[in-house]
Amino acid sequence: MSTVKYTKEHEWVRVEDDVATIGITNYAQEQLGDVVFVELPEVDAEVEPGNEFAVVESVKAASEVYSPIGGTVVEVNEDLAAKPGLVNEDAEGEGWFVKVKLSDPDEVDELMDARAYKAYVDTLS
Amino acid sequence: MSSSPPSDTRRTPLYSLHAELGAKFVPFAGYEMPVQYKAGIMAEHRHTRAAAGLFDVSHMGQVVLHEAEPAMALEKLVPGDLQALRPGAMRYTMFTNENGGVLDDLMVLRRESDLFLVVNASRKEDDLALLRASLGGVRIEYLEDRALLALQGPQAVAVASRLLPGVERMGFMTGANFTWNHHVIFVTRSGYTGEDGVELSIPNTHADAFARALLAFPEVAPIGLGARDSLRLEAGLCLYGNDLTPDTTPIEAGLAWTISKRRRLAGGFPGDAVIQKQLAEGPARKRVGIKPSGRAPAREHTKILAGGSAVGEITSGGFGPSVDGPVAMGYVASAQAVNGTALDLEIRGKGHPAMVVPLPFTPHRYAKI
Numbered sequence: 001m002s003t004v005k006y007t008k009e010h011e012w013v014r015v016e017d018d019v020a021t022i023g024i025t026n027y028a029q030e031q032l033g034d035v036v037f038v039e040l041p042e043v044d045a046e047v048e049p050g051n052e053f054a055v056v057e058s059v060k061a062a063s064e065v066y067s068p069i070g071g072t073v074v075e076v077n078e079d080l081a082a083k084p085g086l087v088n089e090d091a092e093g094e095g096w097f098v099k100v101k102l103s104d105p106d107e108v109d110e111l112m113d114a115r116a117y118k119a120y121v122d123t124l125s
Numbered sequence: 126m127s128s129s130p131p132s133d134t135r136r137t138p139l140y141s142l143h144a145e146l147g148a149k150f151v152p153f154a155g156y157e158m159p160v161q162y163k164a165g166i167m168a169e170h171r172h173t174r175a176a177a178g179l180f181d182v183s184h185m186g187q188v189v190l191h192e193a194e195p196a197m198a199l200e201k202l203v204p205g206d207l208q209a210l211r212p213g214a215m216r217y218t219m220f221t222n223e224n225g226g227v228l229d230d231l232m233v234l235r236r237e238s239d240l241f242l243v244v245n246a247s248r249k250e251d252d253l254a255l256l257r258a259s260l261g262g263v264r265i266e267y268l269e270d271r272a273l274l275a276l277q278g279p280q281a282v283a284v285a286s287r288l289l290p291g292v293e294r295m296g297f298m299t300g301a302n303f304t305w306n307h308h309v310i311f312v313t314r315s316g317y318t319g320e321d322g323v324e325l326s327i328p329n330t331h332a333d334a335f336a337r338a339l340l341a342f343p344e345v346a347p348i349g350l351g352a353r354d355s356l357r358l359e360a361g362l363c364l365y366g367n368d369l370t371p372d373t374t375p376i377e378a379g380l381a382w383t384i385s386k387r388r389r390l391a392g393g394f395p396g397d398a399v400i401q402k403q404l405a406e407g408p409a410r411k412r413v414g415i416k417p418s419g420r421a422p423a424r425e426h427t428k429i430l431a432g433g434s435a436v437g438e439i440t441s442g443g444f445g446p447s448v449d450g451p452v453a454m455g456y457v458a459s460a461q462a463v464n465g466t467a468l469d470l471e472i473r474g475k476g477h478p479a480m481v482v483p484l485p486f487t488p489h490r491y492a493k494i
Contacts, residue, residue, distance in 0.1 A: 059351060
């Protein structure tokens with residue numbers, strides 16, 4: 001059973017056991033426009049909540065992506081190197097960024113669930 | 126993520142059309158301008174290179190200089206050879222300062238009894254102040270009542286000629302009056318994309334109807350400022366404020382071709398001594414095309430290194446949709462301004478290999494007439 005949580009910075013986090021898959025939301029990719037490059041951390045890198053761990057570049061600009069949780073990177077999405085457009089096509093699926101082994105699985109509980117995130121997005125725009 | 130524009134933000138006569146077309150607006154030079162429409166920057170860029178793209182550039186300044194000998198008078202402010210222009214002919218030049226730096230780049234077109242200028246939106250107030258302070262005896266008219274559209278791409282002229290028959294016979298970098306529904310449209314065969322196309326100066330009151338008439342043709346799609354920037358970058362064209370500034374000279378910028386033999390010899394424009402010296406001895410640094418080897422775009426202000434030492438800075442950089450990879454321009458020391466020179470770009474603290482390449486990245490396809 002996996003749960004998906006969301007952040008105000010428009011990331012999603014899918015947790016299975018103690019590993020979190022992280023990406024940016026569909027709302028985020030719509031705001032960015034065509035993604036042309038994603039810079040990801042290295043496997044074994046440590047990430048901390050609130051720290052920049054990736055950069056996503058659209059035609060127009062570069063945007064930092066901040067980690068919603070802390071832990072160790074166990075896998076990165078190698079497909080994004082050749083196909084950064086996956087972030088536009090399937091932001092919350094094939095366009096995932098990294099998998100992180102959580103240092104504190106309870107951190108995830110503080111994030112928004114799908115309904116709360118949708119309500120938050122509706123307040124924007 | 127969104128913020129309200131300041132209350133003094135201006136809108137062009139096409140604002141409601143942009144909104145109807147699903148534009149995403151950004152503040153630009155005091156205007157609320159469409160950065161992209163629903164198709165997105167990548168698709169808009171490719172559409173322009175394949176068919177015809179319609180741009181609203183009404184934020185740019187349109188200025189007319191009247192009275193006797195405006196060409197001679199304006200030559201006091203720019204190094205371009207304006208007296209050599211035949212009526213109907215247009216030239217790219219720049220306002221320079223006492224150090225030979227660029228205050229703005231502009232188009233100047235000679236008409237039978239006046240000069241028509243198009244200047245950058247962000248610089249138009251300063252340009253007008255400069256003209257008023259410097260050109261005694263010349264009447265300076267700012268065309269507040271005219272919009273400016275650009276139709277660019279391999280099918281742009283064929284499309285424009287359906288509404289304005291005869292446009293297809295215009296030579297590159299010339300201008301002429303046409304009428305549409307009894308309204309005079311001043312057309313130039315020019316643009317900022319590297320493609321063939323026209324720019325159209327039209328009364329504000331009729332800009333919306335004319336834009337809609339163009340958009341009704343299947344070849345035409347609306348294009349925002351995002352693709353305008355990626356198109357001009359691939360075409361190796363300078364953006365004022367990035368590639369041209371008061372601290373860069375036309376010679377450093379690779380724009381010596383805009384200065385005729387007569388003007389090189391005689392001078393008579395601000396900074397002439399500096400520019401003549403750089404023409405004779407070569408500038409210490411030059412604008413070059415830079416191709417990052419990887420996929421990471423190198424944006425403006427990215428530091429350029431060669432052999433471990435800083436040799437310059439990227440001034441325009443991003444992703445080129447037609448090139449299908451990152452493209453950039455920047456200034457490097459003249460020793461490195463040689464095609465094939467290996468460089469390192471410092472992106473987020475890490476070195477990324479790149480190479481000096483000839484400009485443009487995509488071949489110009491201007492009209493050959």
